[in-house]
Amino acid sequence: MTSAADFYAHVQQELQSIEAAGLMKRERVMTTPQGALVKTQDGRELINLCANNYLGLSSHPQVVQAAHQALDSHGFGLSSVRFICGTQDIHKQLERRIAAFVGCEDAILYAAAFDANGGLFEPLLGEQDAIISDALNHASIIDGIRLCKAQRYRYANNDLADLERCLKEARDKGARHVLVFTDGVFSMDGTIARLAEIRELCDRHGALLGIDECHASGFLGRTGRGTPEHCGVWGKIDLITGTFGKALGGASGGFTAARKEVVELLRQRSRPYLFSNTLAPSIVGASLAVLDLLECSTMLRDKLEDNTRFWRAGLTAAGFDIKPGSHPIVPVMVYDAVKAQQLSARLLELGVYAVGFFYPVVPQGQARIRTQLSAALDREHLKKALAAFSQAGHELGLIKG
Numbered sequence: 001m002t003s004a005a006d007f008y009a010h011v012q013q014e015l016q017s018i019e020a021a022g023l024m025k026r027e028r029v030m031t032t033p034q035g036a037l038v039k040t041q042d043g044r045e046l047i048n049l050c051a052n053n054y055l056g057l058s059s060h061p062q063v064v065q066a067a068h069q070a071l072d073s074h075g076f077g078l079s080s081v082r083f084i085c086g087t088q089d090i091h092k093q094l095e096r097r098i099a100a101f102v103g104c105e106d107a108i109l110y111a112a113a114f115d116a117n118g119g120l121f122e123p124l125l126g127e128q129d130a131i132i133s134d135a136l137n138h139a140s141i142i143d144g145i146r147l148c149k150a151q152r153y154r155y156a157n158n159d160l161a162d163l164e165r166c167l168k169e170a171r172d173k174g175a176r177h178v179l180v181f182t183d184g185v186f187s188m189d190g191t192i193a194r195l196a197e198i199r200e201l202c203d204r205h206g207a208l209l210g211i212d213e214c215h216a217s218g219f220l221g222r223t224g225r226g227t228p229e230h231c232g233v234w235g236k237i238d239l240i241t242g243t244f245g246k247a248l249g250g251a252s253g254g255f256t257a258a259r260k261e262v263v264e265l266l267r268q269r270s271r272p273y274l275f276s277n278t279l280a281p282s283i284v285g286a287s288l289a290v291l292d293l294l295e296c297s298t299m300l301r302d303k304l305e306d307n308t309r310f311w312r313a314g315l316t317a318a319g320f321d322i323k324p325g326s327h328p329i330v331p332v333m334v335y336d337a338v339k340a341q342q343l344s345a346r347l348l349e350l351g352v353y354a355v356g357f358f359y360p361v362v363p364q365g366q367a368r369i370r371t372q373l374s375a376a377l378d379r380e381h382l383k384k385a386l387a388a389f390s391q392a393g394h395e396l397g398l399i400k401g
């Protein structure tokens with residue numbers, strides 16, 4: 001038998017091994033709202049290139065005002081799950097509005113997209129069914145699938161041939177319902193899923209298609225309605241999960257959108273919905289204001305697209321190796337983990353906040369700085385940030401000339 005002291009010693013050892021592997025995550029403390037510029041506790045002002053604040057709505061005056069108004073009209077909290085006494089008129093409005101925005105019949109709110117994914121699969125599918133999941137899907141999708149008894153298949157990232165192999169295998173083994181699930185956008189690479197082709201494959205094999213739109217809702221596609229709009233299959237996706245914690249205001253909250261009978265079954269059976277508190281009224285009110293803003297103008301997503309083009313062209317001209325594409329996630333490839341950390345540290349000294357990612361978050365030898373654009377950023381911010389990248393890149397021998 002071991003003692004409690006042994007347990008605490010074990011925890012200390014785990015922490016030491018994380019530290020020794022250079023994998024300890026340390027949180028930088030900011031003292032300002034989220035925005036183009038943020039201040040850290042030591043009083044330094046940084047150009048922010050690492051928030052999911054794609055549309056600059058995290059501190060947008062109309063969004064903040066809507067949160068204040070909902071606080072006054074609907075209170076601070078509801079102290080209840082939805083089915084007891086946690087549903088207000090604004091929760092029902094937000095469900096209708098987000099469903100219409102992403103192109104589905106109905107939607108159900110969750111405390112976070114992590115919960116939407118965590119509570120999605122188990123109520124809908126059983127042992128006789130199969131889930132086919134992209135190898136690079138988000139952790140919350142992986143966890144959600146683990147909680148479900150369906151047979152599991154994994155296909156290589158965005159690889160249609162491998163997906164078809166899985167579809168055939170699932171059918172050969174007699175699976176009843178087959179669900180293919182993918183991120184609309186993969187967060188480490190900014191890669192956009194090949195949804196039109198995936199939809200076509202699913203149709204051919206009688207499979208359902210579900211997507212996670214956390215890095216797409218609000219800005220991808222001509223009117224910001226996400227990956228399906230970008231790929232020309234808007235309104236043709238069976239299940240869509242997403243977050244209010246990124247582009248759509250950045251506070252918190254998630255949703256699943258689908259046909260109304262699917263949403264109804266989730267309301268009856270989805271555990272993170274049934275056993276967790278309702279969304280705070282201020283977040284619901286602010287999220288409604290976000291949808292008002294996005295439905296009446298594409299100005300913010302257009303500015304984001306413009307910023308992304310400028311930033312990708314600037315980094316490429318400076319000689320950096322970036323992951324190609326069009327998404328505002330722009331990974332600057334460094335490959336070596338130590339170099340990536342050095343680049344991030346030097347950028348901080350030069351007033352630019354951009355974080356390095358390395359193993360195990362990305363594959364071994366694929367270390368990078370992940371930059372993320374925002375409509376909050378102006379040309380001047382981007383020019384200064386490009387100058388800082390060039391200087392640091394030269395100093396570290398990452399670029400020549």
Ligand SMILES: *Cc1c(COP(=O)(O)O)cnc(C)c1O
Nearest residue numbers: 112113114138212214243245254
């Ligand atoms: C951020 C993210 C989530 C989690 O969203 P939360 O609302 O913060 O829980 C889920 N899936 C993907 C792909 C994400 O990027």
